[in-house]
Amino acid sequence: MRAAIELAVENVRAGRGGPFAAVVVRDGRIIAEGTNTVTSSCDPTAHAEINAVRNACRELADYQLHECDIYTTCEPCPMCLGALYWARPRRVYYAATRDDAATAGFDDAFIYEEILRACEQRRLPMQQLLRDEAQASFEAWTAKPDRVEY
Amino acid sequence: MRAAIELAVENVRAGRGGPFAAVVVRDGRIIAEGTNTVTSSCDPTAHAEINAVRNACRELADYQLHECDIYTTCEPCPMCLGALYWARPRRVYYAATRDDAATAGFDDAFIYEEILRACEQRRLPMQQLLRDEAQASFEAWTAKPDRVEY
Numbered sequence: 001m002r003a004a005i006e007l008a009v010e011n012v013r014a015g016r017g018g019p020f021a022a023v024v025v026r027d028g029r030i031i032a033e034g035t036n037t038v039t040s041s042c043d044p045t046a047h048a049e050i051n052a053v054r055n056a057c058r059e060l061a062d063y064q065l066h067e068c069d070i071y072t073t074c075e076p077c078p079m080c081l082g083a084l085y086w087a088r089p090r091r092v093y094y095a096a097t098r099d100d101a102a103t104a105g106f107d108d109a110f111i112y113e114e115i116l117r118a119c120e121q122r123r124l125p126m127q128q129l130l131r132d133e134a135q136a137s138f139e140a141w142t143a144k145p146d147r148v149e150y
Numbered sequence: 151m152r153a154a155i156e157l158a159v160e161n162v163r164a165g166r167g168g169p170f171a172a173v174v175v176r177d178g179r180i181i182a183e184g185t186n187t188v189t190s191s192c193d194p195t196a197h198a199e200i201n202a203v204r205n206a207c208r209e210l211a212d213y214q215l216h217e218c219d220i221y222t223t224c225e226p227c228p229m230c231l232g233a234l235y236w237a238r239p240r241r242v243y244y245a246a247t248r249d250d251a252a253t254a255g256f257d258d259a260f261i262y263e264e265i266l267r268a269c270e271q272r273r274l275p276m277q278q279l280l281r282d283e284a285q286a287s288f289e290a291w292t293a294k295p296d297r298v299e300y
Binding site: 001002005008009011012013015017018019020021038039042043044045047050053054057058061062063064065073074075077078079080081082083084085086087088089090091092093094095096097100101103104105107110111112114115116124125126127128129130131133134135136137138140141142144146147148149150 | 225233
């Protein structure tokens with residue numbers, strides 16, 4: 001975690017993005033790092049954990065991180081928590097909280113509140129349409145004998 | 151939305167990943183597309199919406215999608231919903247639901263349930279450590295006069 005905190009501080013100093021970093025550890029060794037590069041890479045999904053997961057998966061040539069632990073300098077935002085579920089690491093360690101992030105001006109706590117709300121009560125307008133027609137893609141999926149599940 | 155559904159079906163047929171696609175529209179024109187490429191790109195974060203947001207941001211050279219609408223073939227999973235909040239589009243349209251996705255074998259509904267739980271009750275073990283030391287990165291952030299906020 002101390003290595004991640006050092007990376008986060010360095011990330012701010014270098015002007016690469018927000019004050020966040022994460023490292024992925026496997027067999028006691030850091031196999032990948034990630035820092036927040038939202039503004040420098042023009043990518044709102046380029047949070048520390050997402051970048052670390054992507055780098056670790058590239059390193060392992062796998063889309064799962066079963067034997068890995070992730071150390072992140074801040075409680076993951078909903079996007080990153082979702083990404084961690086999809087990556088399926090063994091364990092996640094975090095340091096600062098979503099409220100620490102909110103105090104520093106980041107939307108983490110706000111997005112947690114929004115996700116708990118029903119669609120129609122959210123600040124981001126969402127509308128459903130063509131649900132029936134969209135089943136075609138699931139039908140193609142379940143009918144495909146050589147589909148690769150994840 | 152019909153363009154997105156067609157992309158999702160084609161994505162399955164081509165074996166690139168799960169049965170999901172999204173398009174980003176600005177001024178009545180599709181400016182970017184994204185399909186699920188989790189398995190083919192070895193990237194658990196490569197969901198349709200994440201790929202579409204990344205492609206649209208690259209197209210616009212911006213980390214925000216203020217004037218854009220996003221059409222996605224399925225209700226966004228928590229990771230993608232979080233990504234949409236960070237990207238700040240004008241409006242999101244979706245077709246299938248998280249339960250449709252669950253029926254086809256995807257974890258979307260499960261992850262929504264998990265995110266609602268307190269950390270210590272989640273299936274993914276999470277543990278906090280070194281909260282105090284991690285404040286160093288936020289202190290560096292707030293002390294940086296030329297920080298680029300997002």
